[in-house]
Amino acid sequence: MKKLSECKKACKVKVVKLNASSELRQRLISFGIMKEATIEILEYAPAKSTIEIKVGKTRIALRSKEAELIEVEKYEQ
Amino acid sequence: MNNNVNACPIVAKHIKIALVGQPNVGKSMLINSISNAHLHVGNFSGVTVDKTEVLFDYKNYHFIIVDLPGTYALNDYTIEERVTSEYLIENNYDLIVNVVDSTNLEKNLQLTSELLSVGKKIVIALNMSDEADKEGININVQYMSQLLGIACVKVSAATKEGITDLIDSIINEFEIQSIEHKLIFSEAVEEEVTKIANYLNKHKYKDDNSHRNIAINLLKNNKATYAKLHHDPIWIELQPILIDASKHIELHHDSNDVKEAFASEYAAFNKGIVVEVLEDKNKVEKKTLTDKIDNVLIHPILGIPIFLFLMWGLFQLTFEIGAIPMDYIDAFFGWFGDTIGATISNNDMRSLIVDGIIAGVGAVVLFVPNIIILFVGIALLESTGYMSRVAFLLDGFFHKFGLHGQSFIPLVTGFGCSIPAYMSARILKNDRDRLLTLFIIGFMSCGARLPVYVLFVGAFFTPSMAGNILFFIYIGGAILGLIAAKILKMTAFKGTDEPFVMEMPKYRLPSLKLIWHTVFTKTMMYLKKAGTFIAAASMLVWFLSNYPHNLILEEKYEGKIELASNKSEKLTLENTLAEELLEQSYLGSIGKFSEPLFEPLGFDWKMSVALQTGLAAKEVVVSTLGVLYSLGGDVDEENNSLINAISKNIPFASAVAFIVVIMIYLPCLAASVVFTREAGGVKYFFYLIGFTSIVAYSLAFIAYRLTLLITS
Numbered sequence: 017m018k019k020l021s022e023c024k025k026a027c028k029v030k031v032v033k034l035n036a037s038s039e040l041r042q043r044l045i046s047f048g049i050m051k052e053a054t055i056e057i058l059e060y061a062p063a064k065s066t067i068e069i070k071v072g073k074t075r076i077a078l079r080s081k082e083a084e085l086i087e088v089e090k091y092e093q
Numbered sequence: 094m095n096n097n098v099n100a101c102p103i104v105a106k107h108i109k110i111a112l113v114g115q116p117n118v119g120k121s122m123l124i125n126s127i128s129n130a131h132l133h134v135g136n137f138s139g140v141t142v143d144k145t146e147v148l149f150d151y152k153n154y155h156f157i158i159v160d161l162p163g164t165y166a167l168n169d170y171t172i173e174e175r176v177t178s179e180y181l182i183e184n185n186y187d188l189i190v191n192v193v194d195s196t197n198l199e200k201n202l203q204l205t206s207e208l209l210s211v212g213k214k215i216v217i218a219l220n221m222s223d224e225a226d227k228e229g230i231n232i233n234v235q236y237m238s239q240l241l242g243i244a245c246v247k248v249s250a251a252t253k254e255g256i257t258d259l260i261d262s263i264i265n266e267f268e269i270q271s272i273e274h275k276l277i278f279s280e281a282v283e284e285e286v287t288k289i290a291n292y293l294n295k296h297k298y299k300d301d302n303s304h305r306n307i308a309i310n311l312l313k314n315n316k317a318t319y320a321k322l323h324h325d326p327i328w329i330e331l332q333p334i335l336i337d338a339s340k341h342i343e344l345h346h347d348s349n350d351v352k353e354a355f356a357s358e359y360a361a362f363n364k365g366i367v368v369e370v371l372e373d374k375n376k377v378e379k380k381t382l383t384d385k386i387d388n389v390l391i392h393p394i395l396g397i398p399i400f401l402f403l404m405w406g407l408f409q410l411t412f413e414i415g416a417i418p419m420d421y422i423d424a425f426f427g428w429f430g431d432t433i434g435a436t437i438s439n440n441d442m443r444s445l446i447v448d449g450i451i452a453g454v455g456a457v458v459l460f461v462p463n464i465i466i467l468f469v470g471i472a473l474l475e476s477t478g479y480m481s482r483v484a485f486l487l488d489g490f491f492h493k494f495g496l497h498g499q500s501f502i503p504l505v506t507g508f509g510c511s512i513p514a515y516m517s518a519r520i521l522k523n524d525r526d527r528l529l530t531l532f533i534i535g536f537m538s539c540g541a542r543l544p545v546y547v548l549f550v551g552a553f554f555t556p557s558m559a560g561n562i563l564f565f566i567y568i569g570g571a572i573l574g575l576i577a578a579k580i581l582k583m584t585a586f587k588g589t590d591e592p593f594v595m596e597m598p599k600y601r602l603p604s605l606k607l608i609w610h611t612v613f614t615k616t617m618m619y620l621k622k623a624g625t626f627i628a629a630a631s632m633l634v635w636f637l638s639n640y641p642h643n644l645i646l647e648e649k650y651e652g653k654i655e656l657a658s659n660k661s662e663k664l665t666l667e668n669t670l671a672e673e674l675l676e677q678s679y680l681g682s683i684g685k686f687s688e689p690l691f692e693p694l695g696f697d698w699k700m701s702v703a704l705q706t707g708l709a710a711k712e713v714v715v716s717t718l719g720v721l722y723s724l725g726g727d728v729d730e731e732n733n734s735l736i737n738a739i740s741k742n743i744p745f746a747s748a749v750a751f752i753v754v755i756m757i758y759l760p761c762l763a764a765s766v767v768f769t770r771e772a773g774g775v776k777y778f779f780y781l782i783g784f785t786s787i788v789a790y791s792l793a794f795i796a797y798r799l800t801l802l803i804t805s
Binding site for chain 1: 166168352353360391397489498590592598599
């Protein structure tokens with residue numbers, strides 16, 4: 017198990033746990049970032065400060081700091 | 094859509110519709126297609142930040158549509174989301190129209206499934222159906238209606254397809270008895286929902302919403318539902334049942350958050366619906382156009398240089414293309430003033446019309462071409478989806494200065510006009526972030542300041558340099574804004590950072606019609622302002638600069654002028670007379686009075702006055718200078734353009750300091766009012782005055798001294 021922030025570009029992972037505070041967790045969930053969701057890492061902004069990911073068909077930008085709170089595992093088809 | 098059929102306001106049935114959907118699914122555009130309204134449309138989340146009502150008539154019905162800000166879920170993460178969820182629960186309306194992006198059904202259904210327990214009739218508008226067709230996505234509408242127990246209609250706000258069907262479905266739904274929506278949870282949750290619903294049933298609890306829906310809302314911790322039941326005697330018995338139920342659900346989902354458990358329930362339900370109704374012809378995922386464009390535009394190394402280049406290009410165009418029609422407009426107003434002037438015999442009247450209104454309004458209208466180009470640029474940025482990319486690229490950089498990445502959106506809007514920028518700061522969740530952004534927006538030079546810049550830059554730089562200087566002014570303002578943000582963040586707005594989670598919309602090629610529409614509306618607003626507010630201000634400035642008349646001075650000079658031996662001496666004397674008359678006018682007195690204050694910045698009294706009138710609106714700076722220099726003595730016949738007058742009368746260093754003040758000092762009156770409202774108190778307005786005045790004055794002083802040092 018690792019954090020979303022540690023994943024490399026173009027990786028595909030599955031969400032295991034959200035360690036965020038209740039409020040942020042709600043926010044992440046409303047974007048579709050929840051348990052069992054698959055995430056693809058699309059791009060890192062300069063200095064890796066921000067990550068662009070794809071959940072389903074939605075592209076979402078979030079900071080590495082937030083990505084640290086998302087525990088993921090390798091996605092197996 | 095059919096505005097010619099006017100339903101009788103008394104006999105007609107009123108249908109009040111709450112338009113709800115996730116951000117950026119085209120709600121405002123759909124309203125525009127239905128009712129020919131002109132709501133602002135963009136391709137990023139958070140274009141609509143407050144609810145707007147649109148009225149129209151169709152058949153024998155009177156429609157009121159309330160356009161609510163987009164929300165991902167029924168919670169209150171940001172102010173705009175709060176507006177929506179509160180409206181849905183507390184207000185009276187007949188039905189909900191849920192706008193859904195057909196190309197991203199599963200995500201959009203998250204909100205839809207939450208809406209099912211609000212207890213209102215619902216019609217689903219499957220928007221962007223044309224785009225879905227192109228992407229090979231087919232939704233079985235009849236089956237979907239059946240599964241959810243809700244009327245679903247395919248529409249496209251862009252092509253206006255299905256709009257009539259949608260309105261007919263709304264009328265149909267309005268007329269029939271409500272049917273129960275079909276929302277099915279897992280067995281464990283169903284068991285608890287039934288238990289609570291039965292309890293409410295047994296105690297004959299009365300409410301507009303069904304007992305099942307109340308049970309669901311209680312279980313997912315809906316605050317409003319709790320508040321309602323809290324005051325009811327049955328609460329004492331209900332509470333332990335609820336606690337038990339929540340525990341059971343949490344256990345079932347292996348989670349300690351019942352909301353998260355419900356999210357999974359909803360997700361499972363939505364997945365089921367999508368599997369049943371959606372047919373995606375592109376089974377194999379291939380690279381979309383958005384992926385390809387993103388490979389370049391948000392490239393870790395190239396991304397920021399590309400953005401800067403695009404901005405530079407925009408300001409080059411603003412100056413280069415904008416300059417072409419300028420001479421014609423200038424010539425037109427010159428000719429217009431002369432022609433009109435020749436028909437008026439009364440001297441004062443002629444001066445009021447020609448030197449006051451025509452010179453003032455003309456000076457502002459002169460810059461319409463520049464304004465149009467700037468507005469086109471901003472409209473493209475807003476409607477293509479590029480804006481969110483830039484927010485993504487710059488978030489790390491912004492973060493270092495204490496700003497939130499999403500602040501970028503109000504800040505960019507600020508380049509057009511500060512008023513919508515202040516409003517759009519509502520997308521920021523945290524009050525501290527929002528206040529900080531509100532204070533910084535003024536540093537982004539708005540469209541009304543462009544005329545001042547173009548005027549001064551045109552007066553002091555060659556055309557080949559002018560675009561670069563313009564770009565430099567704008568970027569310089571933005572950088573100053575960032576530094577100011579850092580200082581404010583370290584002093585006044587200390588606090589922890591808010592999370593940054595933002596949706597990146599698909600790239601869309603904006604329709605010409607949309608761009609045309611946005612730019613046209615904004616340009617007309619600018620012209621309208623020139624014709625009303627600016628014209629009135631010009632008259633006032635003219636009056637203040639012409640009165641009181643000083644007959645002694647006039648007589649003294651008239652004698653001298655008659656005695657003058659040659660033509661040039663005569664002209665010099667006439668000019669001196671005009672200058673002295675201006676200096677002893679009311680405006681001259683104000684200017685002279687405040688001159689000592691602005692002297693360290695190198696401003697003469699005319700510039701000081703222009704700055705003060707500019708507090709009303711930034712365009713007035715230009716029109717004031719226009720009036721003052723057309724009345725003043727220095728404008729001779731061959732050389733009567735304002736640009737020339739500026740370059741002749743104002744020293745370079747003073748001009749630089751003037752630009753710096755314009756860049757920073759208080760926004761216009763209207764913007765200040767909106768700022769005060771958005772910030773939530775008059776005290777913030779005084780903070781803004783203090784903050785901007787001190788920064789503007791000190792930086793202008795430094796700029797003045799530095800320029801003097803360099804140029805001497």
